[in-house]
Amino acid sequence: MRTTAAVVIALFLAGCAQQITREPEPTPEPEVSSEVKPITPVESVVTVPDTPAVTPVPEVKPQAKPKPKPAPVITKTKDGKLILGAEEWVWLAPAKKHVRVKVDSGAAISTIGVSEVQEFERDGNDWVKFSAGGRLVELPVERWLKSKGESKERKAVVKLRAKLGELNELTEFALTAGKGIVLGVNFIRDVAIVDGNRKYVQPKSK
DSSP, X not given: OHHHHHHHHHXXXXXXXXXXXXXXXXXXXXXOOSOOOOOOOOOOOOOOOXXXXXXXXXXXXXXXXXXXXXXXXXXXXXXXXXXXXXXXXXXXXXXXXXXXXXXXXXXXXXXXXXXXXXXXXXXXEEEEEEEETTEEEEEEOXXXXXXXXXXXXXXXXXXXEEEETTEEEEEEEEEEESSOEEEOHHHHTTTEEEETTOOOOSOOOO
């Protein structure tokens, strides 16, 4: 029995000594290659989500409001008389042009401002020569207007063709010194009325 125990102890000690005296085997180092391989870049793929197509909204333009039609110009009364403003355009045949005139329902006779008035006779009748609008005009005298009071001055009355709107009248005009033309009652009587708040109601006519 003791012999067997001694053998076991001897074997145990021999194993321990063998483990102590045996050197550990060296661990092989991994081979390092001198060749440096290039690193291949990895492309990053960015996935863009599909954007839904945007349908443009049609521009809504505001509708232009129709312009109101201008009120018709009333040039006549219900009974057919012409309406004249305080001033109108008249075509005078001797002057061969439109001239601005004043319309005065308080003047008994129409007047025209003239200059360089000369009286003379032709075939036994009274005639008059005068300058109006830069033109020399010779016309027979229809009658004479005497000045009121003690003055012996008289004015020649001649006939001139005047066109105003639909009116085309051979009208008497008294010649007065100065400028300007006034249409009086003798022109507008029974055919027209005067609206002093308006001007140039009638269109120009020749």
